[in-house]
Amino acid sequence: MSWYVRNVREMKWWDCGPRGFVTELVDDEKPQVGANLFVLAPGQPMAMYHWEADQEGFLVLSGEALLIVEGEERPLRPWDYFHCPPNVSHTIVGSGSGPTAILAIGARDDQDGADWGGYPYSELAMKHDASAEEETTDAEVAYARFPSGKPTEFSEDWLP
Numbered sequence: 489m490s491w492y493v494r495n496v497r498e499m500k501w502w503d504c505g506p507r508g509f510v511t512e513l514v515d516d517e518k519p520q521v522g523a524n525l526f527v528l529a530p531g532q533p534m535a536m537y538h539w540e541a542d543q544e545g546f547l548v549l550s551g552e553a554l555l556i557v558e559g560e561e562r563p564l565r566p567w568d569y570f571h572c573p574p575n576v577s578h579t580i581v582g583s584g585s586g587p588t589a590i591l592a593i594g595a596r597d598d599q600d601g602a603d604w605g606g607y608p609y610s611e612l613a614m615k616h617d618a619s620a621e622e623e624t625t626d627a628e629v630a631y632a633r634f635p636s637g638k639p640t641e642f643s644e645d646w647l648p
Contacts, residue, residue: 496525496647502637506617508532508582509646510637519596526590527646528553528582533618534590536630537579540605541598544572546580550648551588554581556613577608581616587646 499511508528514521526534528551537556546555546569553564557578564570564580572578582588598604606623607630613619620630 497642497644499642501640501642503640504637505635506532507634508534509640509643511642522592522594522596524592526580526588526592528580528588528590530582530584530586530588531616532582533613533616534580534582534592535618536607537577537610537613537619538605538607538630539575539577540594541574541603542595542605543574544578544592544594546570546572546593547591549589549591551582551586552584553588553590554583554616555579556581556610556616556618559610559612561612575605577610579613579616579618581618589647 496511501509501511503509508526510524510526513523513525528534548564548566548568550566555562555564555570555578557570558576563583580590602625606625607620609621609623610619621633624630
């Protein structure tokens with residue numbers, strides 16, 4: 489794939505229902521690094537509580553969020569960066585009074601195969617509807633109670 493420049497307003501966005509909106513900034517067939525922009529309303533989880541074999545990082549661009557990491561809660565505000573080493577269980581939930589925009593980046597070395605990561609059950613994350621109902625490594629099982637994402641258009645209300 490060749491290099492490119494795109495504006496997030498013109499990119500392909502997905503409406504994930506109770507899990508907010510997302511666009512993939514890197515849409516190469518097999519990227520070395522994944523980069524996504526999430527927009528979450530208060531109470532919307534970015535993902536089910538999970539761990540991955542690859543490193544990830546999350547930068548809050550606007551709004552407020554709640555980080556759930558290794559069984560603890562920590563509030564996040566604009567310009568807070570969460571460095572997530574491999575094998576650390578985590579998720580992020582929108583909080584505050586309006587939309588939260590989060591840049592998510594992650595290595596993609598170990599995304600294929602059985603050892604990619606997993607979804608442990610977390611009572612704390614489940615209080616925020618952000619945990620699989622049972623421990624699994626299967627995304628279809630972890631997200632079974634959520635609707636599939638649908639293509640949508642960018643909204644100017646999402647970002648500052």
